[in-house]
Amino acid sequence: MEQVENVARRRLLRGRFKSQPIEKHLRLPWVISEEAFSQLCTRCDKCIDVCETKVLKKDKQGLPFVDFNTAECTFCSECEKSCEQPLFIDNEQRKTRKAWQASITINNKCLAKNHIYCQSCRDVCEPRAISFSYSNGAIPTPEINESDCTLCGACVSSCPQPAIKIEELIHEPS
Structure with a gap:
């Protein structure tokens, strides 16, 4: 009898298979919606x-x-200029909306939150949306002013820990 090499086939026949989680990504800045983007x-x-x-x-x-x-x-708009599809909101809507419908958070992996001096996120933040305060000890901890944050992501790549996340806001249908 021939041995089955592909374990996934075996699981399928037994009714045991794992579904892969759907990846959630931020798309290009000022995209109309994920649905429109994935279709167009x-x-x-x-x-x-x-x-x-x-x-x-x-x-x-x-x-x-x-x-x-x-x-x-950098919000250079080169991606939008190169695209031939109608995927982006108009300039009028951009006055009242950020590039992404997303939120930014700093989790507990942050070095400063663990009493290790680090301010790398503040140093790269051009709009100065990240500040540090001495609220709980000798090492200042970060605070994000979301109204000043452009969600450019400079702080994410400069962080020595995976502590800063920019994640799409999930809108519940009403």
Whole structure:
């Protein structure tokens, strides 16, 4: 009898298989919506090719996404200029909305929150949205002023720990 090499086939026949979690990524700045993006993006890679900081990468489906672990977004709009699809909000809407419907958080892996002096996130934050206060001891801890934060991601790639996350806000249907 021949041995089955692919374990996934065996699991399927036994009814035991794991579903892969759906990856949630931030797409290009000022995209209309994830639904529109996933339907209209042709996966031509022009946006990835013209990105000046190389912050754009491809996900498993071949769609571009922003990887703040490697770089920041300068909001140069080259990705939008290179795209032939109607994926982006208009300039009027940009006056009242940030580039992404996302939130930024600093978790407990932060060195400063663990009483180790570090202010690398503040040093790279151009709009000065990250400040440090001496609220709980001799080492200052970070605070984010979300109204000043542009969500450019410079702080994410400069952090020596995986402590800063920019994650898409999930909107519940009403």
